[in-house]
Amino acid sequence: MKRNVLLSRYTTFRIGGPAEYFFEVKDKKELTSAVKFAKEKGLPFFILGGGSNLLVSDKGFKGAVIKIENCKLKTENYKVVADAGISLNKLVDMSTKKGLSGLEWAAGIPGTLGGATFGNAGAFGKSMKDIVEMVEAFDIEKDKFINLKNKKCKFGYKESIFKRNKNLVIISIGLKLKKGNIKNIKKRIKENLVYKKEEQPLKYSSAGSVFKNPKGKSAWEMIEKCGLRGKQAGRAKISDKHANFIVNLGKAKAKDVKKLINLAKQRVKKKFKINLEEEIQLL
Numbered sequence: 454m455k456r457n458v459l460l461s462r463y464t465t466f467r468i469g470g471p472a473e474y475f476f477e478v479k480d481k482k483e484l485t486s487a488v489k490f491a492k493e494k495g496l497p498f499f500i501l502g503g504g505s506n507l508l509v510s511d512k513g514f515k516g517a518v519i520k521i522e523n524c525k526l527k528t529e530n531y532k533v534v535a536d537a538g539i540s541l542n543k544l545v546d547m548s549t550k551k552g553l554s555g556l557e558w559a560a561g562i563p564g565t566l567g568g569a570t571f572g573n574a575g576a577f578g579k580s581m582k583d584i585v586e587m588v589e590a591f592d593i594e595k596d597k598f599i600n601l602k603n604k605k606c607k608f609g610y611k612e613s614i615f616k617r618n619k620n621l622v623i624i625s626i627g628l629k630l631k632k633g634n635i636k637n638i639k640k641r642i643k644e645n646l647v648y649k650k651e652e653q654p655l656k657y658s659s660a661g662s663v664f665k666n667p668k669g670k671s672a673w674e675m676i677e678k679c680g681l682r683g684k685q686a687g688r689a690k691i692s693d694k695h696a697n698f699i700v701n702l703g704k705a706k707a708k709d710v711k712k713l714i715n716l717a718k719q720r721v722k723k724k725f726k727i728n729l730e731e732e733i734q735l736l
Contacts, residue, residue: 454490460509460736463501463520465563467658468707469509469736472518479522479538481591481598481624488593488622491517499736500622502568503540506660509736511707521567523624528553532586533628537567541574549642554633555584557641561649563661567623571615572732573608577645582608587627593620611665611732654692657700663714664697664729672721672729673697679720686712711735 454476460469474496476487491498497516501507523536526544531553535544541559544566548556558579562569570588573581585608588601599621607614615621649655664672676682676696684691685702687709692698699713718729 454487457513458518460501460504460513460518464504464507464509464660465658466504466508466660466705466710467701468511468705468710470511470513470707472514472516474517476517476519477522478519479524484519484521484591484622484624485596487517487519488591491519492593500619502537502571503564505562505564505568506572506732507734507736508660508707508710514736519622521565521623525625531630531632533630534625535566535628536625537565537570537623539566540564541566541569545642548630549635549638552633552635552638553630554638555628555630557638557645560642561646566626570606570623570626571613572611573613573616575611580608582606584628584630585626586629588615588623589625589627590615591622591624593622598624652695654694654698654700657692657702659692659698659700660733662697662732663699664717665732667727667729670725670727675721675725675727675729676717679717679724681713681717681720684713684716686710686716689713691717 454474457471458475459471461467478484478487499518501518501520521538523538526535526539541562541564545556545560558577570581585603588606590599592599615623666672673696681691682696683693688702688705689709690700690702691713692700699710721727721729
């Protein structure tokens with residue numbers, strides 16, 4: 454356990470104040486100990502993965518932040534069982550070397566496998582829902598580990614049961630991939646990475662897409678049509694390259710990002726009569 458750890462170090466936005474208590478857990482025992490500590494102290498707690506889809510308050514978090522750092526991985530035929538703390542890019546590299554197809558869309562997405570499963574991350578028409586077979590989670594209320602098959606995970610667009618029920622903490626994930634041609638897998642990954650580089654503001658710190666796309670609509674198109682491309686608040690800016698990204702130009706504050714989030718929601722509501730919903734988590 455550490456005290457008053459700056460969370461800006463642990464988010465891709467590079468924004469956020471200190472966590473009152475901070476744990477890095479590498480296995481089930483450490484996870485249950487950290488949760489027990491928080492419960493006994495009556496503290497709110499937050500489970501942190503790669504911090505890639507997260508905006509942390511400038512004031513930080515008065516409670517316990519539990520960072521998932523377990524990184525074990527094993528493969529058998531086309532099945533992969535990986536710990537929640539493993540980086541998504543490491544998993545993509547491993548599957549490519551073994552000629553396993555199904556994760557090409559995830560290349561270049563920052564964050565962990567646990568975080569990707571939590572938010573049903575996706576790109577290029579694919580998502581975690583397509584490859585997750587089983588999730589092992591710690592049920593905080595029942596104080597035990599449980600296994601959930603794909604259907605029980607209740608995956609939806611950027612959604613899962615884990616996002617809706619914070620008492621379930623993902624600890625490991627079983628994936629089912631397909632046999633593929635290594636050359637073809639590498640080709641698709643390269644194409645996807647080139648597209649991302651051309652379309653997304655990758656040279657700046659950000660949390661990825663800020664808003665979910667409303668059904669049949671594009672969040673970035675609506676924000677752009679509201680004239681907000683390039684709009685700045687402090688050192689935070691709605692990207693010139695992709696209007697659904699808010700970027701940190703350096704030393705941006707969470708309050709500046711929040712100002713731009715609220716502005717985009719207000720303008721889109723006024724012009725299109727649509728309520729934008731955040732894809733990123735606010736802590």
